[in-house]
Amino acid sequence: EDQVTQSPEALRLQEGESSSLNCSYTVSGLRGLFWYRQDPGKGPEFLFTLYSAGEEKEKERLKATLTKKESFLHITAPKPEDSATYLCAVPTLSAGGTSYGKLTFGQGTILTVHP
Amino acid sequence: DAGVIQSPRHEVTEMGQEVTLRCKPISGHDYLFWYRQTMMRGLELLIYFNNNVPIDDSGMPEDRFSAKMPNASFSTLKIQPSEPRDSAVYFCATRPSYTDTQYFGPGTRLTVL
Numbered sequence: 001e002d003q004v005t006q007s008p009e010a011l012r013l014q015e016g017e018s019s020s021l022n023c024s025y026t027v028s029g030l031r032g033l034f035w036y037r038q039d040p041g042k043g044p045e046f047l048f049t050l051y052s053a054g055e056e057k058e059k060e061r062l063k064a065t066l067t068k069k070e071s072f073l074h075i076t077a078p079k080p081e082d083s084a085t086y087l088c089a090v091p092t093l094s095a096g097g098t099s100y101g102k103l104t105f106g107q108g109t110i111l112t113v114h115p
Numbered sequence: 116d117a118g119v120i121q122s123p124r125h126e127v128t129e130m131g132q133e134v135t136l137r138c139k140p141i142s143g144h145d146y147l148f149w150y151r152q153t154m155m156r157g158l159e160l161l162i163y164f165n166n167n168v169p170i171d172d173s174g175m176p177e178d179r180f181s182a183k184m185p186n187a188s189f190s191t192l193k194i195q196p197s198e199p200r201d202s203a204v205y206f207c208a209t210r211p212s213y214t215d216t217q218y219f220g221p222g223t224r225l226t227v228l
Binding site for chain 2: 031032034036041042043044045046049087091094095096099100101102103104105106107108
């Protein structure tokens with residue numbers, strides 16, 4: 001069964017203290033790995049898609065990397081406005097196994113950055 | 116573009132009542148997804164449609180839940196009768212056929228008393 005596991009569940013950082021979030025996955029065939037950001041009271045907002053091992057993508061203080069078994073979201077010198085829940089997801093087979101139409105999400109990492 | 120539109124944003128109802136949640140997808144997006152999010156279970160896919168046709172409803176918890184997409188511009192998720200354990204945030208997401216990237220609406224927070 002396809003699975004996505006995120007760690008840690010929660011992470012508290014001081015402003016400027018760099019760290020990484022982990023997303024490990026078990027899928028029959030990787031068709032991409034997605035990162036989303038979710039602010040309280042809002043829907044998830046798309047950040048990145050990574051398609052192959054070794055690929056990296058950056059956006060402001062965020063950099064996402066991908067290996068054959070996991071992805072990391074590196075946060076460099078975070079600011080309080082980076083506080084949010086970060087979700088990763090992978091495309092998985094629909095019931096009946098005929099198409100990769102849906103995304104399976106991890107439980108998320110709640111990031112809090114203190115000033 | 117206005118993005119995915121959901122209504123109502125908040126719904127408070129009593130156990131046993133019928134609840135209808137609504138979603139208007141982004142124009143041109145032919146996939147539509149309904150999710151439920153709780154602290155305990157995270158973000159769960161309930162059902163999704165492609166070109167208005169239900170493709171995978173394996174996440175629908177029980178017969179009290181039903182979803183329809185009568186046209187490309189509108190979808191509903193109905194709970195009848197509602198129960199307190201249905202309290203959650205329900206999201207609608209859509210995407211075009213050429214990408215797996217989904218775009219989420221703001222959600223409907225449902226409270227069943």
